[in-house]
Amino acid sequence: MAVDRGAMIDLEHEAHEPVAQWKLRDHGPLGMAVAIQVGTAGDGWYVRHQAFGGRRFAGKEAAWQAVRGLMGQHDGSWERVDVDAGPFAVLCRPDGSRTLYDTYDDASLHAAWGHRQDERWDAYLAAMGAGDTLRRTETHSLLEGFIELVRYRDPVDGTQRFAVSTAVESGCDWRVVDYRERGPAEAEYEDEVWSNVNPELPYRSSDIVDVPVSRRSRPPHGLSVTACGVVGVTDELQYLGLLPPRISWPRTPPAAGPPRPVCGMTARPRGWGPAAVDVRDVTPAAWREAADPPPNHLALAALPDGRHLLAVAEDAAAQVWSTGDGRRIRTVAGHTDRVLSVALTALADGEVVLATGGQDHVARVWTVRDGAPVAEFTGHHGPVNAVAWACPPGDVPWLITGGDDATVRVWDVRTQETRAVLEVGERSVDLVWSVAAAVRSDGHVCVVAGVDDARRSTVHVWDATAGAATHELGFERAGSGVQPLHVAVATLADRSLRVAAAAGDVVRVWDGHTGEVVRTFPAPGRDADGVALAVLPDLRVAVAATGGRQTMVWDAESGAPLATVDHAADGWPQPVDLLARPDGALLLATGRASDPPARVLRLSPRW
Template structure:
């Protein structure tokens, strides 16, 4: 594992501290990172020199989640979700505000992109109003509204998507009501719920669970969730738990999945003072990254064309993140 963090990010800047980060890789080899902070601003970064490509201000309160997607023509879209209950779409290069979704009545804790076959991209959002919503990014219309419980009680802390080789969009979400954590899986193309999976955890209190999803070339679906010091991995089609992986002790954590070109799914989970990286199907631990603790723990990961991974981790004082190149060989 090689630290490839731009030198410009090694200076602590409280004004650029992030609540969430997202990574994407472009066909021309460029890698882009997005971050969102407490001042309602989101930034798009060039990971080569560490410079800000564009900053956008569209939220009156904290930006809680960011997501990036690359369109067929190469343009990059940025999505932001805010404590103010808004979800917004931006041109990542120009900073142009393209669409704002106002359907949620409470904080939008998580945003994720999906690209249905033959359709404009979908933006998926999860909120404290106990709903997961699927939006047409081009029109702003709500394609689906999936309820998970009672607004203000069942809080949706995380959403994730995966698109099958056949073009179907699968959606996972994690909700919590301070007593129980649940992972939900839908086929968003058909609008049907496929699984409701209870997650065993220690004690009471909100744990802000995180989910990730990945589709394999053979049509398989993997869904992962972290709550407390464990990562659970399911077969997303059957709801069968594939395995449980031990995460580090500490504050709330985050999980990411990536499907690499050889067909494997890789799991990265960050919690406490460590990020761990495993092979999803074998449970083999590829690497452990020790980087100090913090209450905010975020990870994102993108598979590169050569079979390696680019990993972004974020802690309380990272501005905006640390970047790591992971060679699985």
């Protein structure tokens, strides 16, 4: 005879008459005192279980068989008690919320599932793991916990639900509550975040901006955590050799020859341009259908093995992509606000590291291989608008950052201390919009910054190794108000260097040694949104700029246009980067609202 398994019934919204009720006694240590109720509903019968819900049956016999089956799911003895709806509102409340799991409280669905406890819980874990994380707060690194809101499908009935998971300390506590609607779940999430605030162990990150967050998120003074999670006194752990460095920073190989003086341009600009330029769109097919938001900033990098990587800043995260197959290599997240800038560099040992600058006043460095955070820089008193790398010979890489506090900072990435602070004016008035860096022929690091104070725009050029300013290049303005000023710098094999800047409707290239103007170009659109330089093998320099619905590339020697790229839509901001290939071609990347994470083109000039 077929077994009647019944149909789901919502007893909170349907008339019913209880007939009998039982309560579990002598349950196991991981269980709870479950209640089962049987009664009539309409022309049929129903059976109600605290954790499995209610089901309707056509006849009395089927209902009583279901009661016996549910009792068999539990160890212990059953006692007949007075009918009472109260116990059934403990786990599945009238507002539709349910307590799925609670480490410190037996009153949860997990504790009421009896013999099916592991089976059901595994199904819910898988469903939540496949769901969408809508909100998240990470607890202190010493605790390694989280509070998050997840949208998922109930594995039993397929309905959409919203689960709030609270695990303040990993492996010690865990509570999961879910809701039918997002609104109450949002409120629960925020209540959990606020109720677990600990000033001594602040959160690592939170999407609730008013919650105290530790950007460094390190253990209390004197304590450290080993890679395997052991917490101990720092001095003792170091003595025992249990605290390896977060990353090994190899030195850049020495220069092939002795340092040589920096020179200006060895000849006047050549007046002839290329005979033709082959422009080919090499954007990976997967990117054309990407649903990612448009980038706030982007950067290209060439690896020693010939591969090219693209880093993009997106909201509060950054991503690294392969421009060859379009694969997303790594996503890093740790800033508590928007990521404003990114920069990539390859170390001497082959490790690739990513730098990010954030609206949260912090610059961070990550390994691309595993996405591990390896350094944090908190010296700025305002958003970090720009980051750049420099790799002087015989030294570890330098990180250069610029922000709204009117400073450009040069960092020692190994000690996380400042090598130099280059001041450009008044905090919150003179804004550093962009920075760029290159190693000159004498081995010194040239740092360039684009600064605007709503009255004037200035390109600052320093010898950062000597800590001396070399040029302040004025830049005419197209109008009033703040105008982001974008800069780039490149060194050439003849020991000269070029500096480029773009703002408003002007793109300009200078001889970086003498400060003389080499070329001036009209910027695409009304406002330039980015500029980049790349050096071709024959000592020519290509300059790219983007704005409006166009990206343009010119030969800075002749002034001849190399490419004009039309875009389907505007989008702010509109970053650009340019990379020279050993075969004389150029790789151009530009971001638009319609081209996430970027559009990539290969330019092959024929001279």
